Amino acid sequence: MQYNRFFTDDQVKRIHEASLELLENVGVLVHNDKARAIYGKIGCSVDVQSGMVKFPSQVVEKARQSFVPTYTFTAQNPKFDKVLPNDGPIVVTGSSAPNIIDPKTGEERRATSDDIANIAYLINELPGFDVFSISTLAEDAPPGQFSISRFYPALKNCKKPVRSNTPNMKDLEQVLELGELIAGSKEAYMARPFINHHYCPMVAPLTMDVESTEAVIYLVERGLPVYGTIVPNAGLTSPMSLAATVTLGNAEFLALATLIQSIRPGAPMIYAVLSTVADMRTGNYAPGAIETGMLQMGHTEMANYYNIPSGGYIGLTNSHLNDAQSGYETGMNTTGALLAGASLFNMGGLLGSLMAFDFGKAVTDSEIAMNLKRMKRGMEFSEENLCLDLIAKVGPGGSYMSEKHTVKKMRTTAVLPNVATREMRGRWESEGRTDYQTRAMREADRILSQENPAKFSAELDAKIRGHFPNLVAGDAKWDL
Structure with missing residues (x-):
């Protein structure tokens, strides 16, 4: 497939060189002690008092030599395993929204573990989605079970790859214990680690945090799947220039990649991004803006230069409704990213700048995903x-x-959509003049009213619940 490009070969090379200049001359503020020690061992200049780390270009270039071109999302059911970029576009739900649009009232409220169970079941059945990145938080999580109250209902109701993060090491260890219980043993889990981890250890501009960095180091050392996303925001945490934002974000990616490859050369990675441009009229976050798509395209060109898979949070919306704005923001940005060569799309189900999940939006995004997958197949000339x-x-x-x-x-x-209408106006009127959101919610209701084929066996569920007392129910229950 011939990819669309913003940069020439010489310009891509210059962005790479400029990123090296930033890392060598400006450096990264690294708050994690272990990361600073690793950087020091491989030849970086580390100022212990300030936490500043500067990267000689040869250190970064050595790390580049061990980059690998693929990344695998492993699932509980092997038939759902996905390999980037070969199986792309791989479509993932947006993740970690605090709220949900209640499917009965249409009002926004705090999300619970029951909501996660229903979403997991829906994503398991929607054909456009390949990976379930746990869409919401769980307001009802018991004390000490913040993350397990998300991962348990997700894994209980979805056999596709499940992906999310944890706020601290205690939660991460709990989640890994859950994976081992489901697999049957630690050895079985290590052979097929079906929980996929994702963090944002780089905090723009040019800063590395403590907890997320700790988790990345821990997982890479153990050979478990993990990747990071870089998130520069032009006008606030990067210059108000698209080229500069790509360059700054690229430097942050190389800093993180150097850490990962120094721990375990050949560790699979994804060049994942959510680069944005702030709306400077208000300072508001604008992940649905066309510049988000353009920045993803630019970062994808850099990923192609490094021969590693690329993608990220692309296809998001600022709209609070599953409406025309939501549709064009998701559709335009994902199409641009696909044509640039991106193969990972965190695009499903979220409204309001990643703040709320909506079932109708998830159904909509599944249909958009099916169109993207068809576009990637191309004309199939013969x-x-x-x-x-x-x-x-x-x-x-x-x-x-x-x-x-x-x-x-x-x-x-041809893609044959289940929800988009292609009827003549007379028939559409005779069937109730329904809008897209109404039909999307009907499709969600049809799916979630059926028997759930993904749920755990009674024996496995009893074992898990015995190991984690007071665990949330985690059952998908739907009564629209």
């Missing part, structure tokens, strides 16, 4: 697909409607 014999057979003025070739190809050549 002599057979030119159909010259068939064109000659039908001839001028004929019809292809009844041809066997049409019947054979009609379900694979």
Whole structure:
């Protein structure tokens, strides 16, 4: 597939060189002691008092030599395993929103573990999604079980790869214990680690935090799947320049990548980003802006230069409703990123700048995802697909409607949406003049009203609940 580009080869190389200059001359403020020690061992200049780390270019270039071109999302059910970029576009839900749009009242409220269970089941059944990044927090989490109250209902109701993060090491260890219980043993889990971890250890501009960095180090040392996202925000945490934001973000990616590769050379990574431009009229966060898509495209060009998978939080919206704004923000930015070569899309289900999950939006995004996957397949050029014999057979003025070739190809050549309407106006009116959100919620209701095929066996569930007393129920229950 020929990718669209903003930068020439020389400009890409210059951004790389400029990133090295930033790392060597400006450096990164590293708050984590272990990270500073690792950087010091590989030849970086570390100021212990200030926490500043400066990176000689040869140190970064050595780390680059061990970059690998693929990243695997492992699932509880192996048939759902996905490899970047080969299986791309891989579509992931947006994650960690505090709120949900209540499916009964339409009002925004705090999300609970029951909501996570329902969302997990929905994502397991929606064909556009490949990975469930746990969409919300759980307001009802018992004390000391903040993360387990998210991962348990997610893993209990979704057999696709599950991905999220934890706020501290105690929570991370709990989540890994859960994975080992589900797998049957620590050895079985290590052979197929189906919990996928994601953190944002880089805090723009050019700062590395404590807890997320600690988790990344811990997971990389053990050979468990983890990757990080960089999040510069032009006008606030990076210059009000798209090229500068790509460069600053690229330097942050290289700093994190150098840490990971120094711990375990050849550790799989994703060049994942959520680079944005602040709306300087208010300072508001604008992940739905077209510049977010453009920045993702620019970062993807850098990832292509490094020959590693790319993507991130792309296809988000600032809209508080599943409406026209939501549709064009998600559609335009994901299409641009796909055409630039991105293969990972955290795009599903969230409204209001990542603050609230909506079931109708998730159904919508599944249909957008199916269109993206179709676009990635392309025209599939071949002599057979030119159909010259068939064109000659039908001839001028004929019809292809009844041809066997049409019947054979009609379900694979075109995306056939379940929710978008293609009816004539008269039929649409006779069926109630429904808008897209109404039809999307009907589709969510149809899916979630059926028997859940993904739930744990009674024996496994009893074992987990015995290990974690007072655990949330974690059951998908739907009564719209």
